[in-house]
Amino acid sequence: MAEALLEVKNVKKYFKTPKGMLHAVDDVSFTINKGETLGVVGESGCGKSTTGRVVLRLLEPTEGQILMEGQDIARLNDSQMRSKRKEMQMIFQDPLASLDPRKTVGQIIEEPLKIHNIISSRHERQKRVLELMETVGLAQRYYSTYPHELDGGRRQRIGIARALSMNPKFIVCDEPVSALDVSIQAQILNLLEDLQHDMGLTYMFITHDLSVVHHFSNNIAVMYLGKIIELAPSDELFAHPTHPYTQALLSAIPVPKLENRRERIILKGEITSPINLPKACRFASRCLYAKPECFGQEPELKEVAPGHQVACFLKDKPD
Amino acid sequence: MSEQKMKATAPEYALEIENLEVEYHVDKEVVHALNGISLKVKQGETIGLVGETGAGKTTTGLSILRLIPSPPGVVKGTIRVQGEDIGSLSEKQMEAIRGKLVSMIFQDPMTSLNPTKTVEDQIAEVIRLHEKIGKKEANRKAGDMLEMVGIPRDRGGEFPHQFSGGMKQRVVIAMALACSPEILIADEPTTALDVTIQAQVLDMIRDLKKQYNMSMIMITHDLGIVAEICDTVAIVYAGSIVEYGTLEDIFNRTAHPYTVGLFGSLPNMDDRTQRLKPIQGLMPDPTNLPAGCPFSPRCPRATEECRKAKPVLKNIGGEHLVACHLVKEG
Amino acid sequence: MEKTEFKQRSMLAETWKRLKKNKGAMIGLAIVLILFLLAIFAGVIYDYQEDVIKQDYNELLQGPSAEHWFGTDELGRDLLARIIYGSRASLFISFAAVALAAVIGCFFGAISGYFGGKVDSVIMRLTDILLAIPETLFAITLVAALGTSTFTLIIALAISNIPIYCRLLRGSVMTQRGSEHVEAARAIGARTSTIIVQHILPNCLAPVLVQFTLSIATTILTISGLSFLGLGVSPPTPEWGSLLSSSRSYMREHTYLTIFPGLAIMVTILSLNLLGDGLRDALDPRLR
Numbered sequence: 023m024a025e026a027l028l029e030v031k032n033v034k035k036y037f038k039t040p041k042g043m044l045h046a047v048d049d050v051s052f053t054i055n056k057g058e059t060l061g062v063v064g065e066s067g068c069g070k071s072t073t074g075r076v077v078l079r080l081l082e083p084t085e086g087q088i089l090m091e092g093q094d095i096a097r098l099n100d101s102q103m104r105s106k107r108k109e110m111q112m113i114f115q116d117p118l119a120s121l122d123p124r125k126t127v128g129q130i131i132e133e134p135l136k137i138h139n140i141i142s143s144r145h146e147r148q149k150r151v152l153e154l155m156e157t158v159g160l161a162q163r164y165y166s167t168y169p170h171e172l173d174g175g176r177r178q179r180i181g182i183a184r185a186l187s188m189n190p191k192f193i194v195c196d197e198p199v200s201a202l203d204v205s206i207q208a209q210i211l212n213l214l215e216d217l218q219h220d221m222g223l224t225y226m227f228i229t230h231d232l233s234v235v236h237h238f239s240n241n242i243a244v245m246y247l248g249k250i251i252e253l254a255p256s257d258e259l260f261a262h263p264t265h266p267y268t269q270a271l272l273s274a275i276p277v278p279k280l281e282n283r284r285e286r287i288i289l290k291g292e293i294t295s296p297i298n299l300p301k302a303c304r305f306a307s308r309c310l311y312a313k314p315e316c317f318g319q320e321p322e323l324k325e326v327a328p329g330h331q332v333a334c335f336l337k338d339k340p341d
Numbered sequence: 342m343s344e345q346k347m348k349a350t351a352p353e354y355a356l357e358i359e360n361l362e363v364e365y366h367v368d369k370e371v372v373h374a375l376n377g378i379s380l381k382v383k384q385g386e387t388i389g390l391v392g393e394t395g396a397g398k399t400t401t402g403l404s405i406l407r408l409i410p411s412p413p414g415v416v417k418g419t420i421r422v423q424g425e426d427i428g429s430l431s432e433k434q435m436e437a438i439r440g441k442l443v444s445m446i447f448q449d450p451m452t453s454l455n456p457t458k459t460v461e462d463q464i465a466e467v468i469r470l471h472e473k474i475g476k477k478e479a480n481r482k483a484g485d486m487l488e489m490v491g492i493p494r495d496r497g498g499e500f501p502h503q504f505s506g507g508m509k510q511r512v513v514i515a516m517a518l519a520c521s522p523e524i525l526i527a528d529e530p531t532t533a534l535d536v537t538i539q540a541q542v543l544d545m546i547r548d549l550k551k552q553y554n555m556s557m558i559m560i561t562h563d564l565g566i567v568a569e570i571c572d573t574v575a576i577v578y579a580g581s582i583v584e585y586g587t588l589e590d591i592f593n594r595t596a597h598p599y600t601v602g603l604f605g606s607l608p609n610m611d612d613r614t615q616r617l618k619p620i621q622g623l624m625p626d627p628t629n630l631p632a633g634c635p636f637s638p639r640c641p642r643a644t645e646e647c648r649k650a651k652p653v654l655k656n657i658g659g660e661h662l663v664a665c666h667l668v669k670e671g
Numbered sequence: 672m673e674k675t676e677f678k679q680r681s682m683l684a685e686t687w688k689r690l691k692k693n694k695g696a697m698i699g700l701a702i703v704l705i706l707f708l709l710a711i712f713a714g715v716i717y718d719y720q721e722d723v724i725k726q727d728y729n730e731l732l733q734g735p736s737a738e739h740w741f742g743t744d745e746l747g748r749d750l751l752a753r754i755i756y757g758s759r760a761s762l763f764i765s766f767a768a769v770a771l772a773a774v775i776g777c778f779f780g781a782i783s784g785y786f787g788g789k790v791d792s793v794i795m796r797l798t799d800i801l802l803a804i805p806e807t808l809f810a811i812t813l814v815a816a817l818g819t820s821t822f823t824l825i826i827a828l829a830i831s832n833i834p835i836y837c838r839l840l841r842g843s844v845m846t847q848r849g850s851e852h853v854e855a856a857r858a859i860g861a862r863t864s865t866i867i868v869q870h871i872l873p874n875c876l877a878p879v880l881v882q883f884t885l886s887i888a889t890t891i892l893t894i895s896g897l898s899f900l901g902l903g904v905s906p907p908t909p910e911w912g913s914l915l916s917s918s919r920s921y922m923r924e925h926t927y928l929t930i931f932p933g934l935a936i937m938v939t940i941l942s943l944n945l946l947g948d949g950l951r952d953a954l955d956p957r958l959r
Contacts, residue, residue, distance in 0.1 A: 023844060032745045058482065065535035065536065065538075066506075066535055066538060071745060075854075078858060080854055080857055080858060083384055103860075104860040104861075104862070106861065107858065107859060108860065111858065111859070112858045114851050114854075115851075116851055119850060119851040119852060120852050120854070121852055121855070122852045122856070122870050122874070123852075123955075123956065123957055124873050124954075124956055125875070133856075133859060133861070134859040134860070137859060137860055137862075137865070138860060158717070168956045168957070170956070170957045173623055175623065183856070183857075184859065185632030185859075188859070198841050203393040203394050203562065204393060204562060204603060204606045204607065205393060205602060205606045205619055205620040206619070206623070207606060208605070208606035208607075208617040208618070208619030208620075208637075209617075209619040211617055211622075212617050213610075214615065215418055215616075230535065233565075233607065233608045233610055234608055235513075236608060236610065236613050237609070237613050237617070243680035248454070249627065251624075252463060256613060259504060260610070260613075266941075270504060270537055271537060272535060273540075274536045274537050274539065274540035275536060275565065275610075276543075276563055276565025276566045276568065276569050277565050277568065277594060277610060278563075278564035278565045278567070278568055278592070278604065279568060280568055280589065280592050280593065281566075286540060286544070288540055288541055288544055289537045289540075289541070292505050292538060293535070302527065305802040308352075
């Protein structure tokens, strides 16, 4: 039924480090349908941000295909890619760091319009910037203020307006609300939701906050050490988490209510870095149910229910 | 020695704060960080101090340790730790209290540790500041503390950079608990950590608290953590407590519009399609607080009265206090 | 041009507005302007032949007086006239040399910092080589090889200042390159040249400005050293450094001979520093 906008196939991103190859993203595949949101969750160092940047080719993939409406953007040359960026945008985690401190709000939102020569008349351009500011809920009086003069929520609105200025089809949101206070967080999430509805946007939503990702996404991919270990529709994942890591992750969310609390699963140990990995399940050393076979080979993603994929040996067998 | 006396009488409250006001005078402007906060913490109780950036949570914590820099800070009101008014103590007496009677854990474990010293030495140093014991004995005790927070004793000779974020926070906690304080102030202790590590650390804090029967002030913005770990909750807004009560009071009988707004801002885990109900507007500027109720400009139910007079905390049943004109006493 | 109520604040006007608020910087700016005007109009105030280089044996080593405000030197020449004329050589050579060094150094520094890798290694090793040669020694060698002239002097001083700017800019560019706002610029499809010129360089300017004022100071002193060795500005043309060094023999009895040229150098450097600091702050919209 739904049409795929973005297909990522077997994408890898390795970094050379003094200690060896760092497998930041290791053979990741997923599809995002038009107008939908894929949530990518995981703990720091799991490769979720790197995946977001590779998809936009802000980092060059080591291997793999990134198909945007069927066209492999990994094969585009520099100038083709620059022009393609109009369709694929990003919203950053730290709204202050991602805005040039020496440019005013107007200049920041206007820049993409200038770069891609979307509107050449100065007057028209200003009109469009003010329009965009209204769309994201920024009062016009902030046109010539600097980002540092505003609060976190407004700064993030500038970043969103900049991304929207080119009428993109697809936006990677990298932890767009984790630097904000709870009440402001909700304002920005609602804004992103409205924009998706009004403009038919497709999101890849990267976050460590599971309650936010649950609320926001159609599908969720759980990453661990550079791999997607579970991929399922949002409600399905929360109702039937299948991978032992997903189960632990979900149980660890501090729930702001007193009744119906989940039983906590406390994991031992901490996430390691994906350098010189042995051929084994990456989670095996922390897994509460690990069996000898888990240390011998790596599990592949397999479908356990419609649209629900898990990479775990324990779920293969009927026992 | 006065400490022995204190323990003998064992006051009902580990900590009493009365009408605490903190102002910072900067560049002819006055930042009203705290505007009259009163709080009582029973022995062994854990109270959650909940609020957003700039609400005055950390300032409250620093005031209890008398660590507000002055100038520019101006502190008014009384704070009694184990019945003793810390305002009357000399700086030297205060030093004896910090770390021994009251300890604080800060949000960022990276900046709380000295990068050039082994973790064991750092913990031993705290112990030797407050207890007259030899270096060897102190290091042995430091090793015990490390084991208690789940770090193998033989890693004590390592430096902070050799530890991960979660491990560093454990070291910081071991340091804070080294002299078995009566009151622990935890300022967002797990905000910098990943969820699974946060769960580990919270679990550990809860166990240690029981073991030591400490009183604890948990400063956080996360109502989920409050539900996990606290007995009572104080919701702070713009330097004032707007609602105070037990967990049940706050979570199930929410009264103040701001608290209602905080809950409305959180995604509903049971129904993901439910739209968030954010609080409109922003935190007021602490140099220029609105007249009347500080929340009135953002409050969907504000009336004329709210914009004129600042509401005081009133009891609405049990120990449930609310500062709102719209809530009736009873 | 359209008139709208949302006028973009111009960078220059903004900077000037902020600079005006800084008293120190304004004093610095005033003094620097006066010094430059004096240097430019030195020929109007004094006659070079009559006042600056003509020796007058009736007026040897006179202390400050109404006729000679700064007194006269060991050859009876008016010291004030010589200092004002001397500013021409000192200011012109040092400004030209440092400006040249800053432009070239920043160019290579930016390339080195932005692209990294092999380009960076090559440029950095070259700057290491230059840094290893003492400035004065290098200037002596070059001037000896190419002959004494203002032009060779400028080139020699410029080359030995390049590595400072190169390293300085490389460091700031490397930090800026990794920053999120630069990544954001790439994400909206900006070209590499746009990113360097519009997003990275403006954020790297502050330390360069401060270094600029410091380099002027050291360069004035190096010039004086070279003049002393006979490789800088040759007598009888006055220059601040040579004024200072020739006064040394009379320092005990005729202190003013040392004090006035010294003051001239000090005031110049101080006002340049004040101006540089002020500019650095004024160029940063975050400081207000």
